[in-house]
Amino acid sequence: MNFPEYYEFSFPVKIISGHTALNKLPVELAQAGLSRPLVITDPGVGKAGLLEVFLNAFAESEITIGAIFDQTPPESSTLVVNKIADLFREKNCDSLIALGGGSVIDTTKGVNILVSHDSNDINQFRGADILTGPLKPFYVVPTTAGTGSEATNTAVIQDLEKGVKMLIVSELLMPKAAVLDTRMTLTLPPKLTAATGMDALTHAMEAYISIQQNPISDVFATQAIMLVGRWLRHVTANPQDKNGRLAMANASTMAGTAFSNSMVGCVHSIGHATGAVAHVPHGVAMSVYLPHGLRLNLPKAAERIGEMLLYLAGPEVYVATPPEERPAKTIAEVERLKQDLYELSGLPRTLQEAGVDKDLFEKIAALGINDGSALMNPVELTLERARQLLDAAWQG
Amino acid sequence: MINHYPEIPPRTKPFKRAINKVVLFVLGRALQSLSKADPLIRAETATWPEGFTLAMLVKPKGGSMAVRRMPDLSLKYLGSQFPNDEADVTIYINEVESAFKMFTGQLGSDVAYARHSISAKGDLSYTVSVVRVINVVEAYLFPRLISRGLMKEPPPIPWGRRQSLRLKTYLLGILFGI
Structure with missing residues (x-):
């Protein structure tokens, strides 16, 4: 049995876990001095009634949802990431919340790179450990239990025009907090x-x-x-x-x-x-x-x-x-x-x-x-x- | 008072930096020479697009080298001044000590990646293929006893080919760029 001669470990994500954990998310944002998050999700989340649960959690809080983008496709792409980044800027948002599975979370990571670096070209950030920070505050509410994307340093964004998948690896991509709320996965078949x-x-x-x-x-x-x-x-x-x-x-x-x-x-x-x-x-x-x-x-x-x-x-x-x-x-x-x-x-x-x-x-x-x-x-x-x-x- | 707290600029390690630069040159020339003859390397470069440029750089200013994939599947050494912004994939070795270990047969590419000694810019889908090519080059450049410790398993190079191409690489490839 060997002990590693050298290793690095990074996990800056706060875990908020509970049957109604989502109710604590507005407090997290407020404590971080945030008041206008952009929410990124997909059509399935709305259909499953999870968006309602999410919005109810923000009742009586001081947080205004700057906008909700609910059309994230099953595979994140440069076009969608650019579109959402524009929405973030137009609506003067100050933070990002991913409400969904792997694709929504990857898309949000991509958007975060663009809005934090004021860029429209995700291609220039491709690579491992080359991204520089800081990025915008970013929170994840996973609606599946498997991808683990809420705790990973990786984002995969597709360039549909060139037909390639772009991989970006950086610990800066990790969210500030992951909210594990039972209600988000109860409806999974x-x-x-x-x-x-x-x-x-x-x-x-x-x-x-x-x-x-x-x-x-x-x-x-x-x-x-x-x-x-x-x-x-x-x-x-x-x-x-x-x-x-x-x-x-x-x-x-x-x-x-x-x-x-x-x-x-x-x-x-x-x-x-x-x-x-x-x-x-x-x-x-x-x-x-x-x-x-x-x-x-x-x-x-x-x-x-x-x-x-x-x-x-x-x-x-x-x-x-x-x-x-x-x-x-x-x-x-x-x-x-x-x-x-x-x-x-x-x-x-x-x-x-x-x-x-x-x-x-x-x-x-x-x-x-x-x-x-x-x-x-x-x-x-x-x-x-x-x-x-x-x-x-x-x-x- | 302020003079008691002078600025301390970074120290230098000229020996290790010099060795790193020499090995980057050797690596570039070896890639050029071996890619003309070794079927394992050519099988890998066949999957790279024509004109694909690979750069390797020791951060922050510890030397660099670049190669370009030519139409005949061989790699052309582009020297030590190639602007890495123009490369399709740039592999950065993050500090001088890791680079020295890698270049003197003490640290393999996959372990270097595992230890975050390497970062990469560009299309990462070529990284695994690049590592396989570097493993083959190391198998030629280093004695088997050393190269075995640098990779999960040595590439399947027949004994005769290893000796002949090793000789050619050292005598002609590195010295004369052939």
Whole structure:
């Protein structure tokens, strides 16, 4: 077991968690001297009645919502980011609130870069650790429990004209606070709950075995794994369970914190490529690939994969399993979780069930090995290994 | 009173800065030479757009080098004065000590990234491919004992090719730019 010779860890996000946590957001803004936030959301949030809950939380406060942009598309783009940045300036807003899932949060991060730097060209900020601050105060109210974007240092914005995804990595992108309010995720359907929960589990497990892993990211990763192990099945079966919902929202944020500081690995590399090539939803891809990705990393990370058994399956299972069998048992537990979620919600277990055409494998593999997340994967992700992973995930 | 508290300008590390600059030159010339012959590097550059320019720079003023992908898949060394604002991807090594460690075979590219010793500007989708190319170059430039510690696994270069291209790179590539 090695202790990292050097590491960095950054997490400046205040967590406000509770069944009605949103009611505290106006106080947070007021204490920060803010009075006119721009709210960015998507049409689904309005349809689910969450915007009403949000606006009610601001009743009797001193905060005026400067404007609400509620047309964020499923994938954030330069056009939308520019449009919202103009709205922010026109309405003289002083802060940003993202109310939504990964796309809304990424869009808001992009808008924040533009309005803070008084720019209309997000392209010039592309890169890792090159952004300069300070940025405008920014708050997140996630409406899914999985992406962890409320706790990450990353934004992905699409340039639709050039057909490229622009990646921006900087700890300055993190919000001032993330509000985890039970009401925001209560209406998520079981299949989406299962898929986003598996996304959170993948963030945590990949962060735990990453090359960039460190003792503090481990704390967040293992707690996230434990919460997913305890609650994901329960919440998928009982979507109205408030405690379970809040636990999963916390798991997602903790997993996001972990991977924001230690990166994800090959499951995300191939998962991103599968999303781009075969349009498989991200959480579904994570669930399908996770056990296979862990297996791929056994040669370099067996011990740490074995350690995760304690958090995923609990102390009884961990103690009852001989140390040399723990890595395989961890993977078996992930497989068992997948099976249970399939039975509870129909979440696909294999690429075949996810409707991926085998003819796309070569394209997915070629794209996957060039995904940035491959860099921090313990085992080198070669084309051959990517092909093997895809073949293994085809039939499960 | 004020004279008791003089300004302290940053100290210099001329030896390490000089070594870094020399290695950046060696790296640029080695990339140029090896990209003409090594199939692993050429497989990577085949995925880069023609004219794609990669710059590497030690912050703040510790030297730089740039290469451009040519139509025949080879890389052309553009020297140490190429304006990095014009590069498609610029890899910054954030301080002199990390650069020295990387350039003297003590720190691999992926670990350097993990330690935030490297930052990058531009399209990050090429970063992984760039790291693979640098790994191949390191496998030629450093003895196997050293290069093995710099990457997750050594690139699959046959023994004969490694020796012959290593000789060519050191004798012709670096010295004469061939």
